[in-house]
Amino acid sequence: MKKKTIGIFISIVSLIFISVFIYGTGKPEYGSDFSSCHGTPSNISIEITGSEEISANISSYINFTIIATGENLFVLSMPGIFDNDLFLDLPTDEITDNSLLDLDLTPNIIEVDFNITTPATEGYYTLFIMAAKESFDGDDLAYVSVYVTVGGIDGPPPSTEDSPLALFLANYNYYLGGLTIIFLSIGIIFFQINLSKKRESKIHGIFMIIGFILTTVNIFLILNDTMDFTFKSMELTNNQIISQLIHTIVGSIGYITGIVVLFGTFTYVPGSKMKLFAYIMLLAWTFNFVFEFFMPTGG
Incomplete structure (x- = not known):
């Protein structure tokens, strides 16, 4: 026995x-909070029209445009991910195709202007914006990370790659x-x-x-x-x-x-x-x- x-x-x-x-x-x-810069499923794409690295002053106003393509999509600046909650005036609800905030009425294309106020403390911040199918199953997801440097900080931003410890804890x-x-x-x-x-x-x-x-x-x-x-x-x-x-x-x-x-x-x-x-x-x-x-x- x-x-x-x-x-x-x-x-x-x-x-x-x-x-x-x-x-x-x-x-x-994807690491603890999706560590890669882009998700790349074959049927969805998402991109920022300008640079993914933005420098701004404390509590200043900036904007950028996100374009996502694919069928039955929504775009979302997801609360609770990375530093999203530290920025003000972001559209925080799901933006669906041909909704009021969609600037492109072409089917299967969503164009959104994100108008934000930066945090009141200087530092390096990351915004996470995703595009996913409305019938989300965990695989139909693409995303872009926008790196914002706030205040007069010298030197490059820290690496966006998760450390081995972060990957372990994820x-x-x-x-x-x-x-x-x-x-x-x-x-x-x-x-x-x-x-x-x-x-x-x-x-x-x-x-x-x-x-x-x-x-x-x-x-x-x-x-x-x-x-x-x-x-x-x-x-x-x-x-x-x-x-x-x-x-x-x-x-x-x-x-x-x-x-x-x-x-x-x-x-x-x-x-x-x-x-x-x-x-x-x-x-x-x-x-x-x-x-x-x-x-x-x-x-």
Whole structure:
């Protein structure tokens, strides 16, 4: 039984590393806040008519024009991204094709004048402006970054490339999820050993508590990011809604069974009665971890 349990643990850890490898090589990374200058899907384009680097005085007035092309598009200066919230008088709502703020009435072309007031503090700032399909699915997206130098600052602006640490932190949910599965798997090994040898040791509970805490932190961080990104900008597609629903249901099952396992462990409920709950918790969270790599959840 011990060898079988260790084999399950090794299989789960291997699955985690394989998933991370496939995700990292199969999908492009945009960094913590979309670090590239442009997104370039084949069916959408976006550009600024002048220079992407603008110098201005403190609290001064500047303007530039953005042109986006593609079917069923909207243009948005997304709140909460980069330094967008530090500028005033930007159109912050979605600008759709042939709407009042669209200066080009040609179908599938959106031209928008952005009139802004710069921040009251000198420094380097970045504006993020995106064009995406109204049925946004996460892939039909193009964007441009406008770099604004405010005040009499000498020298070039800092690099716009994310540091390795920033790129690492941008994918925190995968690392926390992976660590959760590892700690739960270790806890299951000790749980199974204690069960087979009829021990009353609670060491497995320590590993499960760590995994439970990591999951709780991950949930709140993901919810915060999802609220900022989704409710301020765009609706989810049907596929994303279904994926989110599956993710939420399975995750909730894992979380509820996790509470049962932890409560039972430290109130001396016999291990034989907790075995099913422990394995449901591990399987549910492992499923969600792998599911996140291959299905669009919109988070």
